[in-house]
Amino acid sequence: MSGYASDNGMYMPMEIPKLSEETLKSWANLSYKDIVKEISKLFIEDEIPAEKICELIDAGFETFKDPSSPIVTKTLAEDVKLLEMFHGKTLAFKDLSMCCTAQFINYFLDQSNSSATLLIATSGDTGSSALHAMSSIERVDIIVLLPKDRISQVQERQMTSVVSDNCHVIRADGTSDDTDVPLRKAFLDGELVKKHKLGTLNSVNWSRMMVQIAHHVYAYFEGKRTNPETDTVVFIPTGGLGNATAGCIAREMGLPIQMVCAVTNDALHRAVYNCDYSVTELTVSLASAMNLQVIYNFERILYLLSDMDTSLVKKIQEDYQERNKSTIPETLVNKLKEFMRVTKVTDEDIIETIKRCADENGGYVICPHTASALSAAYSLEALKDHNAVIYAAASPAKFSDALERAGVQWTGRNLAEELAAKEVRYTDWEASDDWLQKLLELLDTIHARRSAHSK
Numbered sequence: 485m486s487g488y489a490s491d492n493g494m495y496m497p498m499e500i501p502k503l504s505e506e507t508l509k510s511w512a513n514l515s516y517k518d519i520v521k522e523i524s525k526l527f528i529e530d531e532i533p534a535e536k537i538c539e540l541i542d543a544g545f546e547t548f549k550d551p552s553s554p555i556v557t558k559t560l561a562e563d564v565k566l567l568e569m570f571h572g573k574t575l576a577f578k579d580l581s582m583c584c585t586a587q588f589i590n591y592f593l594d595q596s597n598s599s600a601t602l603l604i605a606t607s608g609d610t611g612s613s614a615l616h617a618m619s620s621i622e623r624v625d626i627i628v629l630l631p632k633d634r635i636s637q638v639q640e641r642q643m644t645s646v647v648s649d650n651c652h653v654i655r656a657d658g659t660s661d662d663t664d665v666p667l668r669k670a671f672l673d674g675e676l677v678k679k680h681k682l683g684t685l686n687s688v689n690w691s692r693m694m695v696q697i698a699h700h701v702y703a704y705f706e707g708k709r710t711n712p713e714t715d716t717v718v719f720i721p722t723g724g725l726g727n728a729t730a731g732c733i734a735r736e737m738g739l740p741i742q743m744v745c746a747v748t749n750d751a752l753h754r755a756v757y758n759c760d761y762s763v764t765e766l767t768v769s770l771a772s773a774m775n776l777q778v779i780y781n782f783e784r785i786l787y788l789l790s791d792m793d794t795s796l797v798k799k800i801q802e803d804y805q806e807r808n809k810s811t812i813p814e815t816l817v818n819k820l821k822e823f824m825r826v827t828k829v830t831d832e833d834i835i836e837t838i839k840r841c842a843d844e845n846g847g848y849v850i851c852p853h854t855a856s857a858l859s860a861a862y863s864l865e866a867l868k869d870h871n872a873v874i875y876a877a878a879s880p881a882k883f884s885d886a887l888e889r890a891g892v893q894w895t896g897r898n899l900a901e902e903l904a905a906k907e908v909r910y911t912d913w914e915a916s917d918d919w920l921q922k923l924l925e926l927l928d929t930i931h932a933r934r935s936a937h938s939k
């Protein structure tokens with residue numbers, strides 16, 4: 485349930501299962517949901533019986549618009565495939581991994597007849613996805629820290645409008661990198677973690693990572709359906725590298741995909757092209773869920789690139805965490821560059837791409853994150869020589885400001901109006917407050933309530 489081990493490193497499997505060519509061939513026509521099941525079985529069949537895994541995954545996807553096909557594929561001009569990953573409850577791709585993870589967590593808590601408290605710092609979509617997935621799971625309390633005034637109104641309302649006694653939404657006056665600090669400190673305290681059974685549902689959560697591996701396997705087959713003879717390149721809108729790291733694991737398993745990470749902040753770009761792994765000033769772009777300088781999951785990519793050299797990863801990460809700056813050996817980034825490229829995207833690129841996509845595709849509207857990925861594809865020379873697959877990360881309905889700026893017509897759901905009608909509940913934490921102290925107080929309150937209930 486926790487992404488971080490008590491030595492401050494991130495959890496990773498000690499062995500990555502391999503997908504043989506035969507296995508891949510035999511999966512070519514599976515549905516996305518079946519691929520999630522196959523991937524999960526490879527990793528956790530020793531912990532949850534296979535049949536139960538399938539049951540839990542089916543239950544998770546019940547919340548989707550069409551539970552039998554959670555992902556909808558569109559074909560755009562120039563044979564570009566676009567995977568709409570946003571047909572879950574909160575209209576962002578995180579619902580895909582979150583709904584399964586919620587089921588897995590509930591399963592383990594049921595088995596041990598216990599409860600847990602999950603802590604989440606969110607840059608926009610993780611929080612609402614987690615709240616919606618967990619609000620009906622009684623064994624779980626969930627605390628979400630959202631960066632006040634730094635995400636869209638719709639995103640904020642999607643969280644504050646989850647009114648349930650096990651959901652605790654905090655509007656903290658800081659960036660999403662700031663809100664991560666007290667959480668990371670809490671996880672370092674082994675006693676505290678044990679007492680409250682602390683876990684997280686951030687992209688550092690291993691289960692979410694595992695489910696996301698399936699995105700890439702499915703994308704690979706969707707790409708191959710365009711042209712079986714050419715490479716498949718996936719275009720990923722990237723922030724904390726959750727989805728991208730899952731892609732690297734898929735690669736390690738033997739999936740022959742090429743990846744392009746679209747970024748609005750340059751942290752990953754500097755790491756890959758300058759070996760400079762550091763935190764600099766945040767660029768606040770229209771793609772709010774990508775506004776991060778701390779690329780959390782990069783540690784996991786380093787682990788894969790270094791052939792699981794944990795002492796090397798530890799050394800790099802210690803530098804990074806102590807001085808916000810570290811250097812990556814060139815041999816490692818060279819391995820990464822064999823299959824990953826990073827493209828920096830500006831707000832102008834995003835606006836231009838939203839417009840161009842609507843113009844060329846009969847008024848089809850995309851969100852700013854999706855636009856960053858599509859912009860990276862448009863900037864690729866000889867786009868037609870590849871099977872390009874774009875990850876459409878969120879519904880445009882969540883980002884009306886950007887759509888207005890691009891001057892495109894949105895005729896879908898009016899979320900702002902739907903959400904404005906709902907009751908809200910939240911607590912504000914000021915920039916000057918001691919957030920760790922506030923967090924500890926809240927944990928005690930939750931603990932006291934649970935103890936009273938169980939008496």
Ligand SMILES: *Cc1c(COP(=O)(O)O)cnc(C)c1O
Pocket residue numbers: 576577578608609610687721722723724725726727728773774853877878
């Ligand atoms: C979370 C999110 C991202 C960034 O995803 P990572 O996997 O953390 O890099 C991009 N776009 C949207 C819409 C998101 O919700």
